[in-house]
Amino acid sequence: MTSSTTARRAALRRFAAAAAAVASFSPLLSTQAAEPQVLRVSAIPDEAPTELQRKFKPLGEYLSQATGMKVVFTPVTDYAAVVESLATRKLDLAWLGGFTYVQARIRTGGTAIPLVQREEDARFTSRFITADPTIQGLADLKGKTFAFGAPSSTSGSLMPRYFLQQAGVQPERDFKTVAYSGAHDATVAFVAAGKAQAGVLNASVWDKLVETKKVDPSKVRVFATTPPYFDYNWTVRGDLDPAVVQKIKAAFLALDPAKPEHKAILELQRASRFIATEPRNYDGIEDAAKTAGLLK
CATH class of the missing domain: 3.40.190.10 (Periplasmic binding protein-like II)
Structure with missing residues (x-):
């Protein structure tokens, strides 16, 4: 065997060892470089965009801490855009009115899930x-x-x-x-x-x-x-990870007005506290929409 052949084989062995080391290290690199999981949030534009952003900022920071996710709030131009974004998985969580939730429920084939509402929303x-x-x-x-x-x-x-x-x-x-x-x-x-x-x-x-x-x-x-009716709620898309859904719901229900940092969040949301809600609470809204000729 010539010295040049021996040298080539030694070089190949060193290359193979280096490649193996890179391969074993690459999952760690990809894990470290991975972006944090993002919770995409929006709301119906029932007030000026700047006001919606101001109201959501402390709540978004709280939800980020509670879920371990990066929370991104994106304002939209109209009510229909929120419904469509939930249905097409561009949003994970949205602040909806009762009628907008009914529209989202219909648009998503019944999969959109209303999680929580302000206590005030049960008699709006x-x-x-x-x-x-x-x-x-x-x-x-x-x-x-x-x-x-x-x-x-x-x-x-x-x-x-x-x-x-x-x-x-x-x-x-x-x-x-x-x-x-x-x-x-x-x-x-x-x-x-x-x-x-x-x-x-x-x-x-x-x-x-x-x-x-x-x-x-x-x-x-x-x-x-008007007489009272059910209204606003926080709704998630139906195929969101159930573990994430539970974290979000628990975070809202844990907001305690006795805690100063929570009280500030609740006051911005004009809420005394958040309570659990369910789809049947909005059946009356759907009936009213049909009566008014807004749904077939």
Whole structure:
């Protein structure tokens, strides 16, 4: 055997040993380089995007600590986008209104899971508002201009429309014009600016706007309130890892107003606490949507 052959074989052995070492080390490298698991979250755009981001930031940090996942909040342009993103697995968790949840349940073939709701959402209401002194009750709305929120909003459109119909008022027949502001705070702006003689929004946003002095209740006033109904919830896509689902649910249920750091999160969500919810709570919303002609 020549010295050159011996050298080549020695070189090959060294190469093979190095390759084996790299192969045994590569899983560790890939594990260390792997991105943390991400929880993709969004919400129906019932308020300005900046306000949604502000409200979610502390909650997102809390959920990240509770689940061990990176939490990313992505605002969307409209209600339908949230439903479609859940159905196409672009979102894992979403803050939905009652009607939006019903739409998501239908769109996902019944797989979307409502996890928790604020205690307040079990008896939610909408407020009818006006700056017109001639409007004192729902019957006075006939012949007037009126603003709903977004077409798919439970508290800004569906349930107020349903209760108007129960009171014998058909919006498209009885109102002079019907407008959709797109969001609850925008509805207040419409009425305050005289773009609509009356409008409707959810009670929680109205109370917040009054508390923060973003509306003057001596100029824009509440003249009627709906009966209570189930509304908002946090919903997960149905094929999300069950272990992750349980972590998310447990995290919400563990929020304790007696703890200062939790109280701050709850106050931003305008919640006294979160409670478990289930699909049947929203059957009444589905029935109302069918009655109002918004679902077949």
